[in-house]
Amino acid sequence: MVAARELLTIALPKGTLYQESVKLLGLAGLNTEGIKEPGRQLLLYSAEDVVRFIICRPTDIPTYVEYGAADLGLVGKDTIVEQHKDVYELLDLQFGGCRFVVAVPEGKETNLAFWNQTRVATKFPRIAEEFFRRQGMQMEIIKLHGNIELAPIVGLAEMIVDLVSTGRTLRENKLVPIADVLSSTTRLIANRVSHRLKNERINPLVERLRQVVEEAYTHGSH
Template sequence: MDDYLSIAIPKGTLYKDTVRVLREAGLNVDELETDSRKLFFVNEEDRVKYIICRPTDIPTFVEYGAADLGFVGKDTIVEQNKDVYELLDLKYGACRFVVAVPEKTARDGQWEQMTHARVATKFPRVAQNYFAAEGKQMEIIKLHGNIELAPLVGLSEMIVDIVSTGRTLRENNLVAVAEIFKSTARLIANRVSHRLKNNRINPLIGQLKEVVGKLND
């Protein structure tokens, strides 16, 4: 099966849009649109293998060659800093990294003077790099969920997190005071696969570019 192209598909919020663009690009994704709990599909007609996995695992699958290509958010790419090629901005799954603080801290402008505060986040690399560039030596506290809780219970003075609508921040009386960068879904490739399977990968990139262009007209 060396001539097969293996593609890692993210579970969760990016799944439907990823399957959609693959379908629009001409691939048979019928099995991906069923309610099956299978995590591995092979389409003999297209000579494509689909691997369904957690978004945070996709850069690892791609870096080690378990997948030739992967669909994953820019946030995950930056945070994990894996040795992969970033090939294409797919434009969907838009969100942004922000620094958020309690409403009172935002009103008083106190956060701007904080240079040694505690910052809770699921993205320590992103947070560390941002504050270092700002000349601030923050204490980064890594959490795996419920980031918004940290300032409410005194664990941290601020958070770094991904937001789309900002609703969760508002419901927890937090305010975004700085934007770090915007994130969308990206197509990434294993470096060796990109060289050895360019006859399979390059046409797919071209098809996906067309799809993305049409969907964003």
């Protein structure tokens, strides 16, 4: 049996960030053969690296890491900011880039201050609230779980705060960005206790990841 202090548990995000996460860990020297294709298994081991991989929803990763069920996790900055969990952010992995914008219906574009004291629909109330507070604006934040583009169309809210990568969904729903809120990329996060107790395992991996990211960034592959 491997001692708990030796085993490193890494939480990987299901979905769009999965393949890039696996690729990056492989480039950093971990054996990722068994996890290249996400199957039904949610728990996978690399015996030679003494690493266990947990495959879970991106929004659950900060919780696994905060409570120590995972030592490390790969997750978007947007999730970290929105959830405000007590985790240690180690590294910007510089992939999975997207941005948050404030968007309003076409034809209603005007400066942001004009919209003070109106309603905003979003899946990310904390991010929206902090942004508008910094602007000195008092908004009514309405939390929705999906299809927030619908909110201005049916009169539920005057504007939305949402995550965009290409902007296509906004265009299809005749919405126009009027302000940038936050840029997000994938980050490496650590459990605070693990970072201290397993530093001999974590620090070399972080350094290898840092080198891989810098190399990729230098050669423009991200």
